Amino acid sequence: MALDRIRNFCIIAHIDHGKSTLADRLIQRCGGVEARDFRDQILDSMDIERERGITIKSNTVTLRYVARDGQEFLLNLIDTPGHVDFSHEVRRSLMSCEGALLLVDASQGVEAQTLANLYLALEYELEIVPVVNKIDLPSAQIEQTLEEIESDLGLDPFEAVLCSAKEGTGVEDLLEAIVTKLPPPTGDPAKPLQALIFDAEYDPYRGVVLLCRVVEGTIEPGQSVRLMHSDKEYEVEEVGLLQLKHVKRPRLEAGAVGYVIAGIKAVQDIAIGDTITGAERPAAAPLPGYREAKPVVFASIYPLSTDDYEDLTKALEKLVLNDAALTYEKDSSTALGFGFRCGFLGLLHLDVVQERLRREYDLALLLSAPSVRYKLKLEGGREMEVDNPGLYPDPTEIAQAFEPFIKASVMMPERYIGSVMEICRERRGEETTYRYLAVGRVELTSELPLGEVLFDFYDRLKTVTQGYGSFDYDMLDYRPTDLVKVDILVNGEQVDALSQLTHRDKARARALHYCERLAETIPRQQFKIAVQGAIGGKIIARSTITAFRKDVTAKCYGGDITRKRKLLEKQREGKRRMKMVGAVEIPQSAFVAVLKTEKD
Amino acid sequence: MPATPGRRPGLYLHVPFCSAICPYCDFAVTTGDGERRERFLSALLEEVALGVPRGWEGEFDTVYLGGGTPSVLGLDALERLFEVARRHLPMTPEARISLEANPEDATPERLAGWRGLGVTTISLGVQSFDDEALRYLGRRHTADEARCAVDAALAAGFATVSVDLIYGLPGRGVAAWRRDLEAAVELAPDHLSCYQLTVHPGTMFGRRQARGERIEIPDELQARLFRATHEVLRDEGYEGYEVSNFARAPRHRSAHNTKYWDHTPYLGLGPSAHSFDGGRRWWNERGVAPWQRLVETGVRPIAGGEELGTADLLLERLMLALRTAEGVELEEMRSRYGVDLEDRDGERLVRFEAAGLLSREGGRLKPTLEGLAVADTLARELGNLTDPSRSRGN
Numbered sequence: 001m002a003l004d005r006i007r008n009f010c011i012i013a014h015i016d017h018g019k020s021t022l023a024d025r026l027i028q029r030c031g032g033v034e035a036r037d038f039r040d041q042i043l044d045s046m047d048i049e050r051e052r053g054i055t056i057k058s059n060t061v062t063l064r065y066v067a068r069d070g071q072e073f074l075l076n077l078i079d080t081p082g083h084v085d086f087s088h089e090v091r092r093s094l095m096s097c098e099g100a101l102l103l104v105d106a107s108q109g110v111e112a113q114t115l116a117n118l119y120l121a122l123e124y125e126l127e128i129v130p131v132v133n134k135i136d137l138p139s140a141q142i143e144q145t146l147e148e149i150e151s152d153l154g155l156d157p158f159e160a161v162l163c164s165a166k167e168g169t170g171v172e173d174l175l176e177a178i179v180t181k182l183p184p185p186t187g188d189p190a191k192p193l194q195a196l197i198f199d200a201e202y203d204p205y206r207g208v209v210l211l212c213r214v215v216e217g218t219i220e221p222g223q224s225v226r227l228m229h230s231d232k233e234y235e236v237e238e239v240g241l242l243q244l245k246h247v248k249r250p251r252l253e254a255g256a257v258g259y260v261i262a263g264i265k266a267v268q269d270i271a272i273g274d275t276i277t278g279a280e281r282p283a284a285a286p287l288p289g290y291r292e293a294k295p296v297v298f299a300s301i302y303p304l305s306t307d308d309y310e311d312l313t314k315a316l317e318k319l320v321l322n323d324a325a326l327t328y329e330k331d332s333s334t335a336l337g338f339g340f341r342c343g344f345l346g347l348l349h350l351d352v353v354q355e356r357l358r359r360e361y362d363l364a365l366l367l368s369a370p371s372v373r374y375k376l377k378l379e380g381g382r383e384m385e386v387d388n389p390g391l392y393p394d395p396t397e398i399a400q401a402f403e404p405f406i407k408a409s410v411m412m413p414e415r416y417i418g419s420v421m422e423i424c425r426e427r428r429g430e431e432t433t434y435r436y437l438a439v440g441r442v443e444l445t446s447e448l449p450l451g452e453v454l455f456d457f458y459d460r461l462k463t464v465t466q467g468y469g470s471f472d473y474d475m476l477d478y479r480p481t482d483l484v485k486v487d488i489l490v491n492g493e494q495v496d497a498l499s500q501l502t503h504r505d506k507a508r509a510r511a512l513h514y515c516e517r518l519a520e521t522i523p524r525q526q527f528k529i530a531v532q533g534a535i536g537g538k539i540i541a542r543s544t545i546t547a548f549r550k551d552v553t554a555k556c557y558g559g560d561i562t563r564k565r566k567l568l569e570k571q572r573e574g575k576r577r578m579k580m581v582g583a584v585e586i587p588q589s590a591f592v593a594v595l596k597t598e599k600d
Numbered sequence: 601m602p603a604t605p606g607r608r609p610g611l612y613l614h615v616p617f618c619s620a621i622c623p624y625c626d627f628a629v630t631t632g633d634g635e636r637r638e639r640f641l642s643a644l645l646e647e648v649a650l651g652v653p654r655g656w657e658g659e660f661d662t663v664y665l666g667g668g669t670p671s672v673l674g675l676d677a678l679e680r681l682f683e684v685a686r687r688h689l690p691m692t693p694e695a696r697i698s699l700e701a702n703p704e705d706a707t708p709e710r711l712a713g714w715r716g717l718g719v720t721t722i723s724l725g726v727q728s729f730d731d732e733a734l735r736y737l738g739r740r741h742t743a744d745e746a747r748c749a750v751d752a753a754l755a756a757g758f759a760t761v762s763v764d765l766i767y768g769l770p771g772r773g774v775a776a777w778r779r780d781l782e783a784a785v786e787l788a789p790d791h792l793s794c795y796q797l798t799v800h801p802g803t804m805f806g807r808r809q810a811r812g813e814r815i816e817i818p819d820e821l822q823a824r825l826f827r828a829t830h831e832v833l834r835d836e837g838y839e840g841y842e843v844s845n846f847a848r849a850p851r852h853r854s855a856h857n858t859k860y861w862d863h864t865p866y867l868g869l870g871p872s873a874h875s876f877d878g879g880r881r882w883w884n885e886r887g888v889a890p891w892q893r894l895v896e897t898g899v900r901p902i903a904g905g906e907e908l909g910t911a912d913l914l915l916e917r918l919m920l921a922l923r924t925a926e927g928v929e930l931e932e933m934r935s936r937y938g939v940d941l942e943d944r945d946g947e948r949l950v951r952f953e954a955a956g957l958l959s960r961e962g963g964r965l966k967p968t969l970e971g972l973a974v975a976d977t978l979a980r981e982l983g984n985l986t987d988p989s990r991s992r993g994n
Contacts, residue, residue, distance in 0.1 A: 549823035552975040554795040554844050557860050558874040565916050568980045
């Protein structure tokens with residue numbers, strides 16, 4: 001099909017602004033799927049996405065649309081994930097498009113993420129069509145939303161399409177706007193091949209399925225191709241279009257969006273954002289904008305029952321086939337046994353991985369406190385990175401520690417500004433400033449240590465802004481910090497799985513929180529138990545669990561003996577699940593209670 | 601496991617009737633009019649007439665009538681029961697016979713009658729010498745009536761007179777409990793059983809507690825009351841030979857109850873009664889009606905049973921032995937259960953000794969007073985044959 005009949009576009013929006021519903025409606029309208037097969041939010045294929053209403057893995061679909069002028073168009077809708085943790089995926093999706101629909105919820109208005117995504121889209125020089133969604137809601141404020149589109153986003157409100165994805169109103173106008181306002185792709189099928197890998201799926205029978213945008217040249221089965229960044233060669237087996245299922249085609253030419261199967265075994269073998277080129281007639285340079293997806297949040301995952309370690313290993317092996325951003329390596333703890341140290345793109349990514357392990361693999365897990373990766377300059381000039389408290393060196397060897405900072409952006413009605421500034425101050429925010437976006441609406445920015453955002457930041461923010469605050473961040477840089485390792489001791493024995501790295505000012509509060517939680521959840525035993533928090537040898541927090549002094553039942557005669565024995569056996573069964581730290585038995589529930597993030 | 605030679609089995613007869621149900625009681629009890637009691641008695645006689653089960657060894661040298669309140673049965677009824685029992689069950693001529701009685705039933709005439717039937721031990725359900733506490737416990741007698749009953753029992757010539765007391769009532773602290781103990785000691789019974797009030801689900805107290813009423817007291821106070829009980833009675837010359845039992849001389853210890861604690865076989869007849877033959881335990885139907893239906897068709901009224909493995913027997917033996925002041929002979933654990941506790945659990949024993957919970961004297965493992973108070977934990981920790989942590993030398 002001629003290039004001018006192709007449109008490559010994405011939908012960018014804040015979570016919950018109705019992106020997936022709109023995508024569903026477009027698919028339905030273009031006959032992309034039989035009505036009886038239609039499940040709401042088709043593009044959000046994972047259960048967790050469906051449940052949380054967020055998109056994690058982007059999905060892509062090619063639609064056939066006959067425009068009002070009678071011409072047939074191929075519309076490639078490139079779905080983008082809607083959360084800050086996945087902004088690298090957003091970038092790659094944007095790089096595959098010429099235009100974007102910027103979706104704004106008429107009842108919520110412009111949010112921090114909308115703005116962040118708009119900036120990204122502008123960075124890639126995309127043509128933008130603003131779309132005001134949810135106009136059917138009684139709380140819809142269409143006029144005010146249009147004003148915000150002009151004042152906050154700097155877009156022309158007269159270009160905006162009004163629609164209700166839920167009701168299907170305005171969808172026709174939107175499709176016309178896509179073909180009339182968004183530019184067609186450019187490119188030359190005869191030039192050396194340059195195709196951008198913007199996503200990959202794992203198919204147990206075919207291996208890795210690459211999703212790409214062909215920018216220049218042509219790709220076809222039998223062709224030898226090279227991945228320019230990872231410098232590997234493969235032979236193309238199959239190419240085709242993504243029409244909710246794979247539809248085989250003889251070739252993909254410049255401007256097209258589709259899939260490529262090339263005998264690639266694992267997602268680890270490829271890098272998303274890489275450029276495919278021809279092995280025989282390579283392009284001079286890869287496409288710009290390649291960025292490695294680096295994990296920034298780390299936590300250890302242990303199976304609740306040590307018997308499940310093998311299963312956890314297998315589950316992680318399978319999970320990374322689909323999730324190239326997840327990293328893991330073996331880890332072990334005296335208290336919790338064998339597990340894995342995992343790297344995540346952010347807290348949501350961590351949550352998603354944990355949920356998938358629980359649901360898809362039916363594993364009961366324990367997660368250590370999440371940590372960021374610190375940089376340490378050691379005496380003698382050597383440098384190292386550490387995210388695992390277990391590997392933290394002797395503090396006397398450390399000349400200076402550095403921690404990662406982010407630039408956080410919070411958009412909210414102005415009445416919450418005081419409370420949000422307070423949260424930022426509590427969390428060692430620097431350069432906290434704000435500006436008015438419109439009457440009554442402010443954007444606050446603050447440079448915060450990422451480590452401070454890991455603990456209940458979102459939840460506190462949601463609470464103080466009563467749900468009206470939205471949050472987005474970018475990684476900034478590493479800054480000097482006063483880092484300490486807080487250990488938790490139970491009767492003088494260190495519980496390694498509970499150690500954590502934190503800023504000195506936060507150490508006491510964190511330690512006290514752990515001590516109190518443990519004192520609440522460790523059952524009383526025949527002797528007194530001291531639960532302490534310590535930095536090095538110095539105790540900074542303490543709780544005590546008093547000994548129990550009576551548990552014997554008053555009567556034990558003929559009929560009571562069997563019952564009594566069964567009770568002891570049951571209690572003993574419960575104790576098998578306990579972890580011994582010195583002479584103290586710590587139930588799993590204590591670890592769960594302590595390590596559970598404070599949001600619960 | 602065969603019965604230990606030299607130890608004769610005990611016979612338990614359960615009489616489920618009470619004139620009213622106490623709010624704390626979770627035994628198989630019922631009220632019932634004369635007609636129902638008559639029918640029950642016939643059934644009990646039929647069960648007794650079935651004799652001992654096949655393979656049962658030894659003659660009974662203790663008989664215990666418990667309940668319920670066996671004292672609600674008339675003298676004639678008891679006489680018939682003893683007569684039928686002697687005819688159908690092997691019993692030594694000098695077998696000790698214990699009877700549980702309520703103070704209000706213990707008139708001098710009845711006491712003389714029981715004595716005449718051969719009852720050697722009378723156990724009086726006094727529970728408290730405080731009228732308010734008695735009302736709280738739903739008892740049908742006063743403190744004065746209790747005193748009269750104890751005096752009368754002592755005068756009636758029983759070998760042993762025992763008094764049951766309950767402590768740990770809400771709002772009654774150590775001082776009030778000491779007064780109760782002193783009131784009991786003043787009467788000089790031969791034996792005392794002091795039970796901590798335990799709230800069982802399904803009882804009136806259990807229901808009240810489920811609705812939010814605080815009945816069970818904090819365990820710190822329980823521990824203090826427990827300690828006070830043992831100390832006061834020791835000073836008064838009563839040996840605390842078991843968690844809840846005290847005797848003025850070894851001959852006053854309950855020979856029948858001791859069988860439960862050292863795995864001597866016992867046969868239980870009547871609804872809910874449990875039996876143990878050294879390796880197997882079984883129990884009768886709990887309700888009077890189902891129990892009666894089976895007995896009346898000539899069938900043993902057994903509801904269920906279990907075969908005890910070595911691990912079960914070991915756990916039970918330790919659990920029971922650690923409830924007694926005598927504790928257990930380490931040699932007995934080796935020969936009877938094949939377990940060398942010192943070898944297998946040396947570290948744990950040392951830890952419990954250091955914590956002042958256990959002592960080792962003359963080849964015996966004995967709980968201290970503090971140890972007696974946490975005997976359940978000690979048994980759970982030590983009586984574990986299958987603990988995987990031990991194989992790792994933990």
